[in-house]
Amino acid sequence: MDNAKSFIPKFRSGLQDTNMAPLKEFNRRILRRSKSVSDLKPLSKAPSKYGLLSNRPTCIKSTIANGKAGSTTNLNAITSSKPYINNARIGATALKRNVPTIPESSLAAKRRKPEVKIEKAKPEETKNVPKPARPPKPASYDYKARYNLLVEKYTPLVATHKETKQQLAEMKSESEKQESRLKSSETEKKNWESKADALTRELQQLKDKYNSTLILLQKNEQLLAMEKQKYDAECSKTEALTTELKELEQKYSTSKELLEKTRNELLEKTTATLTEVNRNLDCKLECLKECKSQLSESESIRRELHEKVQNLKGNIRVLCRVRPPVAHEYDRSLCNINYVDEATIELRNRENHKSEFIFDQVFPPEASQMELFEDMAGLVQSALDGYNVCVFAYGQTGSGKTYTMQGGQTDSTVGIIPRSMDLLFASIKKLKKVGWEYTVEVSFLEIYNETIRDLLENHPKHHEIRYNEGKGVTVTNLKIQPIASVQEFHELMETAWKYRAVASTNFNEQFSRSHAVTKIYINGVNNESKLVYRGSLNLIDLAGSESAKTSSNERLQETKNINRSLSALGTVILALSNKDNHIPFRNSKLTYLLQSSLGGNSKTMMVVNISPLDENYGETMNSLRFAFKVKGVNINAKKNKTYISSAE
Numbered sequence: 001m002d003n004a005k006s007f008i009p010k011f012r013s014g015l016q017d018t019n020m021a022p023l024k025e026f027n028r029r030i031l032r033r034s035k036s037v038s039d040l041k042p043l044s045k046a047p048s049k050y051g052l053l054s055n056r057p058t059c060i061k062s063t064i065a066n067g068k069a070g071s072t073t074n075l076n077a078i079t080s081s082k083p084y085i086n087n088a089r090i091g092a093t094a095l096k097r098n099v100p101t102i103p104e105s106s107l108a109a110k111r112r113k114p115e116v117k118i119e120k121a122k123p124e125e126t127k128n129v130p131k132p133a134r135p136p137k138p139a140s141y142d143y144k145a146r147y148n149l150l151v152e153k154y155t156p157l158v159a160t161h162k163e164t165k166q167q168l169a170e171m172k173s174e175s176e177k178q179e180s181r182l183k184s185s186e187t188e189k190k191n192w193e194s195k196a197d198a199l200t201r202e203l204q205q206l207k208d209k210y211n212s213t214l215i216l217l218q219k220n221e222q223l224l225a226m227e228k229q230k231y232d233a234e235c236s237k238t239e240a241l242t243t244e245l246k247e248l249e250q251k252y253s254t255s256k257e258l259l260e261k262t263r264n265e266l267l268e269k270t271t272a273t274l275t276e277v278n279r280n281l282d283c284k285l286e287c288l289k290e291c292k293s294q295l296s297e298s299e300s301i302r303r304e305l306h307e308k309v310q311n312l313k314g315n316i317r318v319l320c321r322v323r324p325p326v327a328h329e330y331d332r333s334l335c336n337i338n339y340v341d342e343a344t345i346e347l348r349n350r351e352n353h354k355s356e357f358i359f360d361q362v363f364p365p366e367a368s369q370m371e372l373f374e375d376m377a378g379l380v381q382s383a384l385d386g387y388n389v390c391v392f393a394y395g396q397t398g399s400g401k402t403y404t405m406q407g408g409q410t411d412s413t414v415g416i417i418p419r420s421m422d423l424l425f426a427s428i429k430k431l432k433k434v435g436w437e438y439t440v441e442v443s444f445l446e447i448y449n450e451t452i453r454d455l456l457e458n459h460p461k462h463h464e465i466r467y468n469e470g471k472g473v474t475v476t477n478l479k480i481q482p483i484a485s486v487q488e489f490h491e492l493m494e495t496a497w498k499y500r501a502v503a504s505t506n507f508n509e510q511f512s513r514s515h516a517v518t519k520i521y522i523n524g525v526n527n528e529s530k531l532v533y534r535g536s537l538n539l540i541d542l543a544g545s546e547s548a549k550t551s552s553n554e555r556l557q558e559t560k561n562i563n564r565s566l567s568a569l570g571t572v573i574l575a576l577s578n579k580d581n582h583i584p585f586r587n588s589k590l591t592y593l594l595q596s597s598l599g600g601n602s603k604t605m606m607v608v609n610i611s612p613l614d615e616n617y618g619e620t621m622n623s624l625r626f627a628f629k630v631k632g633v634n635i636n637a638k639k640n641k642t643y644i645s646s647a648e
């Protein structure tokens with residue numbers, strides 16, 4: 001900005017410096033010449049009149065300011081001196097020609113003027129020159145003399161005129177040069193002016209910028225002042241906090257010392273307590289070991305007792321269950337059934353002929369699924385203890401076999417199979433605490449028309465039953481799935497029942513015409529006692545036990561196969577009870593399959609399901625007779641006591 005300010009005076013002084021020198025020189029030259037030509041006084045005065053030869057810088061400025069007009073004026077001023085010369089020339093020419101045609105008065109009038117002026121100039125010219133002796137004035141008639149005098153007078157004038165003319169030409173050329181210089185100066189001036197304008201604009205912009213920056217600066221100063229105030233406030237706060245911190249540090253060191261002291265005291269106390277606790281713990285561990293061995297002993301005692309109880313109950317237990325009439329049977333006449341006691345059932349026919357059967361337990365229609373399962377619970381424990389358990393649901397079609405085994409949809413109506421699984425996994429959990437680890441596997445199959453079908457395999461495969469002394473009975477290509485929870489079991493059972501339904505051409509019919517076998521493989525290992533138990537639970541929903549007489553021709557073969565297998569089952573159980581040398585297991589697929597589960601250390605339970613309807617009396621009697629046969633052979637002393645039948 002300072003540069004911009006200082007530039008304008010510099011420019012002006014530069015303009016003076018550059019243009020003044022030639023002008024001054026020109027003036028000086030003119031003045032010099034005018035001095036030498038003393039008789040041209042008016043000429044010397046002319047330039048000063050227009051200021052061209054002035055030495056003052058202001059004159060130059062005005063000349064530059066006036067531009068071309070000024071220079072032209074000067075030239076005109078110079079040339080305006082021409083009348084003096086012209087008048088002299090005219091006079092001289094007139095003398096030369098010597099023609100007195102011009103009237104004297106007019107000539108005199110014309111001559112008088114320059115004469116006066118020359119004469120006026122003379123005293124100035126001759127100030128420093130000694131005056132020459134004036135020649136005598138010729139007589140008025142002596143024209144020659146007068147002429148000579150005139151010639152003498154005007155000859156120097158002509159010379160002066162020539163010189164003046166030459167000077168004028170020089171001045172003119174000088175003026176032209178000056179003019180061109182002026183023009184270039186003007187151009188230069190314009191350039192400088194435009195530059196000056198640009199610089200002025202720039203200066204203005206800079207000024208604006210400066211002002212805005214100044215405003216910004218002021219604002220920043222204000223902000224800075226505010227920040228400073230805040231900073232001061234923070235500083236005072238920090239000081240207060242520092243003081244507080246110092247106090248806290250002091251408190252902390254005091255507390256730390258106290259804590260250290262307390263900690264050491266506590267450590268001593270705790271160490272003493274810990275030593276005491278360790279001592280007690282050792283004692284308790286000893287006790288625990290003792291308890292464990294006692295528990296193990298108790299466990300084996302419990303198993304022995306359980307075994308004794310089961311033996312007392314009989315290895316083959318037969319339960320009888322009468323189902324209630326279902327909705328569509330309410331209008332039908334019911335069979336005359338009398339529940340004599342919890343083990344005795346009495347039936348009367350239309351002729352009031354009485355038949356009484358005693359089983360291990362008789363369940364009337366109102367008996368719940370839970371009541372029925374109470375008798376079954378002991379068998380689940382036996383399976384965990386390494387026994388093979390078989391549970392059959394026997395009875396005519398629609399007597400309630402599937403309901404007994406599977407149950408209904410609600411929790412209270414679930415049957416033997418789901419309840420067994422619940423109990424099994426709950427017992428496994430308990431036994432784990434006394435060192436038993438169990439693995440559980442499951443398989444689902446059905447025997448329809450003496451053919452085995454794997455219910456966990458969607459695509460039918462050929463299955464054969466094999467018997468191996470070491471392994472027992474196995475079924476080829478049968479899928480045996482390991483399970484870790486009841487949930488997994490339910491998922492597999494759902495799949496099995498779905499495949500069973502898909503395979504059936506007539507769902508309801510085939511369901512009742514095939515034996516459905518659910519087998520649970522239970523392996524237990526006790527890592528402490530190194531005992532291993534391998535048991536199994538065979539839960540069988542047998543095919544409907546219809547007599548061949550009631551079957552249609554289409555179903556005859558099915559019925560024959562069913563009856564053959566059911567009769568074979570009865571025969572096998574009878575032979576086992578009689579401890580016969582030969583047990584005819586291979587008489588049917590069902591008995592062959594259950595060979596390992598029925599013989600040896602096996603436990604069997606049969607639930608004979610009967611219909612309450614009078615129309616089913618004949619089939620009901622057949623079922624009860626079959627169950628009696630199975631039950632009766634197993635009982636020794638109690639045999640007679642448990643079986644009374646007027647029908648025999």
Ligand SMILES: Nc1ncnc2c1ncn2[C@@H]1O[C@H](COP(=O)(O)OP(=O)(O)OP(=O)(O)O)[C@@H](O)[C@H]1O
Pocket residue numbers: 322323324326365395396397398399400401402403404508511512513543544609
């Ligand atoms: N104890 C019971 N309480 C209530 N309803 C029962 C009972 N037993 C059976 N039912 C009902 O009786 C009907 C026939 O029972 P279920 O299907 O179990 O007979 P089933 O012997 O298995 O027949 P199928 O041989 O055709 O399979 C079913 O509707 C079932 O719900």
